[in-house]
Amino acid sequence: MNVLISGASVAGPALAYWLHRHGIQATIVERAEQVRPGGLAVDFRGTAMRVLDEMGILGELRAHATHSGDAKVVDADGNQIAIMPGAIFAGELEVLKTDLTRILYDLTKNDTEYVFGDSIDTLTQEADGVRVEFDRGAPRQFDVVIGADGLHSRVRALAFGPKERFTNHMGYAFASFSTANYLDLDHAGASHVSGDRSLNVFASKENRAARVLFMFPAKDVPRTREAQEKAIRTAYQHVGWEAGNLLARMPEATDFYFDELSQITMPAWSTGRVALVGDAGYCASPMSGRGTSQALLGAYVLAGELSTQDTLEKAFAEYEEALRDYVASTHEMGRMARDSFNLPPSQELFDAIAAAGTGDDTMDNLNLKNYATKVH
Numbered sequence: 001m002n003v004l005i006s007g008a009s010v011a012g013p014a015l016a017y018w019l020h021r022h023g024i025q026a027t028i029v030e031r032a033e034q035v036r037p038g039g040l041a042v043d044f045r046g047t048a049m050r051v052l053d054e055m056g057i058l059g060e061l062r063a064h065a066t067h068s069g070d071a072k073v074v075d076a077d078g079n080q081i082a083i084m085p086g087a088i089f090a091g092e093l094e095v096l097k098t099d100l101t102r103i104l105y106d107l108t109k110n111d112t113e114y115v116f117g118d119s120i121d122t123l124t125q126e127a128d129g130v131r132v133e134f135d136r137g138a139p140r141q142f143d144v145v146i147g148a149d150g151l152h153s154r155v156r157a158l159a160f161g162p163k164e165r166f167t168n169h170m171g172y173a174f175a176s177f178s179t180a181n182y183l184d185l186d187h188a189g190a191s192h193v194s195g196d197r198s199l200n201v202f203a204s205k206e207n208r209a210a211r212v213l214f215m216f217p218a219k220d221v222p223r224t225r226e227a228q229e230k231a232i233r234t235a236y237q238h239v240g241w242e243a244g245n246l247l248a249r250m251p252e253a254t255d256f257y258f259d260e261l262s263q264i265t266m267p268a269w270s271t272g273r274v275a276l277v278g279d280a281g282y283c284a285s286p287m288s289g290r291g292t293s294q295a296l297l298g299a300y301v302l303a304g305e306l307s308t309q310d311t312l313e314k315a316f317a318e319y320e321e322a323l324r325d326y327v328a329s330t331h332e333m334g335r336m337a338r339d340s341f342n343l344p345p346s347q348e349l350f351d352a353i354a355a356a357g358t359g360d361d362t363m364d365n366l367n368l369k370n371y372a373t374k375v376h
């Protein structure tokens with residue numbers, strides 16, 4: 001079986017890794033010229049930790065842990081009004097997204113064919129395979145094509161239909177960048193909520209830097225960085241605390257990231273020889289705190305089923321069966337976090353959110369099959 005994966009972030013390389021362990025060859029096509037840097041932190045919980053361990057990268061990831069502590073919540077003048085427990089946003093292990101994607105790429109680059117700077121242009125499903133045309137490269141034939149190309153997946157658009165059909169826009173935009181840790185945060189964060197917009201700063205890189213995160217109401221995502229920065233400046237022009245200073249630092253950032261907060265809900269995660277994994281198929285939004293865990297779990301299960309079932313139809317059905325309920329709860333978690341945004345910040349609120357996401361019997365501990373691997 002030869003598998004084409006679109007997207008080299010988290011779900012794509014994780015899938016290629018597990019396919020290789022099962023003796024299946026994968027090619028990854030990534031639109032960017034290299035694995036994309038940037039983004040803030042991503043975190044892992046529950047069964048995803050076990051999968052990372054089985055991939056042999058848990059130790060290396062722990063060495064890159066952000067060690068984020070609690071975040072103090074302040075009013076417009078910087079006075080503390082509550083403490084947001086680190087468990088809400090840091091999971092069991094939190095790393096910078098850029099460290100995770102680099103580690104996944106290094107783990108897979110020798111056994112996976114990577115094609116950077118290209119993208120799937122057309123997909124034609126035939127009886128014996130999928131004929132794929134690329135924006136740049138020559139057409140090729142694959143047995144299976146997997147979209148691991150995120151919220152704005154092109155594979156989804158080509159094989160399932162336009163994004164709007166599957167998108168639940170949560171009404172907010174999400175932007176992040178790194179700057180100096182000029183607030184002298186010590187493995188900790190600080191947040192200010194002003195009506196329906198929030199501003200968060202977290203120490204990162206052993207306190208040598210800070211990560212800034214804006215979340216604010218927005219209907220559309222402007223396309224250019226200039227327009228995105230303008231939208232943020234407009235949203236935060238009357239916000240107090242450190243808003244003015246952080247807005248002034250934003251243009252210098254080299255890892256600026258901006259996207260809508262949306263969820264993807266698909267009636268089915270596969271059609272014929274094409275399937276979706278991670279945000280492409282079931283994005284729960286960064287608010288859920290589960291995007292990376294579910295991308296890893298999706299990759300693990302999808303590869304395992306492709307290697308054990310005798311038909312693609314059965315493999316895709318089992319993949320969906322194993323994860324549908326989990327994905328429903330990550331989406332619920334995302335909506336709950338979004339709704340809590342509109343409530344006045346208080347200690348009771350943060351403690352309740354933290355309690356909902358911890359404990360042994362929570363949504364994050366899944367009972368997944370153990371798939372025997374050929375390569376160790």
Ligand SMILES: Cc1cc2nc3c(=O)[nH]c(=O)nc-3n(C[C@H](O)[C@H](O)[C@H](O)COP(=O)(O)OP(=O)(O)OC[C@H]3O[C@@H](n4cnc5c(N)ncnc54)[C@H](O)[C@@H]3O)c2cc1C
Pocket residue numbers: 006007008009010011012029030031032036037038039040041042097118119120148149150151152153154155176257277278279280285286291292295
């Ligand atoms: C640059 C970046 C920064 C992020 N920052 C954060 C963050 O700070 N916090 C957070 O919670 N989540 C963040 N995310 C989202 C987070 O990575 C995902 O929710 C989660 O890890 C699931 O990953 P994924 O691999 O399914 O999708 P994604 O991480 O979104 O990766 C999709 C990949 O597909 C590639 N791609 C897109 N279109 C095409 C195409 N047509 N052809 C080929 N390749 C394509 C993209 O370049 C990207 O590498 C970020 C994503 C990206 C891409």
